Amino acid sequence: MKLLRSIDTISGKLMIRFTIIILVTLFILAISLSYLFQNYYYGSTEKKFIDQGNKIAALLQRSLYEGNYDETLFFLRDSQRFFEGNVWIVDSKGLILVTTQQKELQGVRLNKNEVKQVFQGKIVKKRGFSYYFGEPVLFVAVPINFANKVVGAVFVYSPLAGIGSTLNDLRRLVLYAALIAIILTLILSFTLSKSFSRPLKRMQKISLNMAHGDFDERVVIESEDEVGQLAQSFNYLADKLQETIASLQEKEEQQRRFVADVSHELRTPLTSIQGFVKALRDGVYESEQDKEEYYQIILSEVKRLIRLVNDLLDLSQIELGQIKMEMEILDLKGIIKNSIRNLMPKIKDKELRIVIELADDLPLVFADRDRIEQVLINLISNAIDFTPQGETIKVISKREDDEVLVMIKDTGPGIPVEELNNIWNRFHKVDKARTRDRGGTGLGLSIVREIIRHHQGEVWVESELGKGSTFIFSLLVADK
Incomplete structure (x- = not known):
């Protein structure tokens, strides 16, 4: 089972495929080399035999023509040690005159079919079984010509068994090379397949x-x-x-905090309303003046709930892109002055002094009028809430590169450094008790941030404890 599992892996499959490819390649190569070498070896041997036959024929042609067979016999026996193969000398009648081997064949007359072609002046080559030797041989027959007449023939031959041993040696060599190649292939394919499969595993x-x-x-x-x-x-x-999951976890945590914060913000006014309604129902008040005060508190808490719900709806719709920004070219000076004018009753109640510093060359901006006015009212209203009575608030605007910066500077208590990044979060309040007294929902700065983001701008705060805070936001210049 373990072997089957290892074979079923990518590395096992790759190794098997590599091995099969190499084996098939080596098999085809071995057969091809054996065939080619066999043909080459046979052809080379035949060529040697023909050359040798031609030389012997040139030396014996006169003596054979003159019938001097003793001289022929003497030459052949004296020179046989230099021959590549075994030699027969045959006269024009097909009679074997002399041989270098198998002396018993001397005097034997060859079949006419065997000598017909050579006595027609052709060189004959043959591979196969020989009746005279009882085994396969390779032989050539070269005619001996003299005075334009075939006077005999030289037969040069060699048993194929001797040639076959050489070919077997070659096949054995190829086999050994194949075994070595298979071993190397197994090692290399194992290493290669492991290098493929290791990162996959x-x-x-x-x-x-x-x-x-x-x-x-x-x-x-x-x-x-x-x-x-x-x-x-x-x-x-x-x-x-990992980033997505971390982001989802963070959003989930923010959602849990949001639900908890909303529940808290709703529970406080609802509890207050419930208590005063119960007191009015049960008649638990001392005078008509107390009764009227209870009604005013209930009305105030209801208004606070309405503001909270409206702010939540605004923030949700802005974040989801469900509120379409009506972008147009605007004069920011007029929007700033109009926002301050709307807040003048609140400014006068605290006897505050407001200073407006707008650059003379302030360019037009590309923005949504109502939303930018909402941003200004939120920020200026916060400045009013946190600036001590009789102090000064500054509203400054100037151009910086391709943006217009708007700054609302108060002289309030300032914001601790550790709170600077948190003030933009929903329901975050640096001083919860004081914010609740002022009727704040804790969503104003979150709404400001989302509106400015939809305008492709930025909003940030600079603050120093005991000296006040400056809220700054940027808008794109219309002629950019």
């Missing part, structure tokens, strides 16, 4: 860990090929998943 392990919530591990990139690119993409995916 690592990805599998890490993906299982990711499924159980562990996103810390990454695949080590060992190459720049397709597997390396896959590992790089896997790591990128893991990073993005």
Whole structure:
């Protein structure tokens, strides 16, 4: 079972395929080499025999023509040690005059069919079984010509068994080379398949860990090929998943806090309303003046609930993009002055002095009139709430590069450094008790931030404890 599992892996499949390919290649190569070498060896041997036959024929042609067979016999026996193969000398009648081997064949007359072609002046080549030797042989027959007449023939031959042993040695050599190649192939294919499968197995392990919530591990990139690119993409995916999950967890935590904050903000006025309604129902008040005061408190808390619900709806719609911004070219000076004019009763109640410093060359901006006015009212209203009675609020606006900056500066208590990033969160209040007394919902700065973001601008705060705060936002210049 373990062997089957290892074969069923990518590395096992790759190794098997590599081995099969190499084996098939070596098999075809061995057969091809054997066939080619056999043909080459036979052809080379035949050529040698023909050359040798021609030389012997040139030396014997006169003596054979003159019938001097003793001289022929003496030459052949004296020279046989220099011959490549065995030699027969045949006269014009097909009679074997002399041989270098098998002396018993001397005097034997060859079949006419065997000598017909050679006595027609042709060189004959043959491979196969020989009646005279009882085994396969390779032989050539070269005519001996003299005075334009065939006077005999030289037969040069060699048993194929001797040639076959050489070919067997070659086949054995190819077999040994194939075995060595197979061993090397197994080693290389194992190493190569492991190099392919190792990062894939690592990805599998890490993906299982990711499924159980562990996103810390990454695949080590060992190459720049397709597997390396896959590992790089896997790591990128893991990073993005980790970021997405972290973001979702953060949003989930924010949602839980939001629900808790909304519940708290709703519970306080509802509890107050419930208490005073119950007191009015039960007649628990001392005078008509107390009764009227109870009604005023209930009305105030209802208005506060309405503001809270309206702010929540505004913030939700802005975040979801459900409120379409009516963007147009605007004169920011007029919007600033109009916003301050709307807040003048509140400014006079606290006997505050407001200073407006608008640059003479203040350019037009591209914005939604109502939403920018909402931003200004929120920020100026906050400045009014936190500025001590009789102090000064400054509203400053100037151009900076391709943006217009608007600054609302108060002389209030300032914001602690650790709170500067938190004030933009929903329901966050630096001083919860004082904010509740002023009727704030804790959503104003969140709404401001979302509106400015939809205008492709930025909003931030600079503050120093005991000296006040400056809220700044930017808008794009219309002629950008």
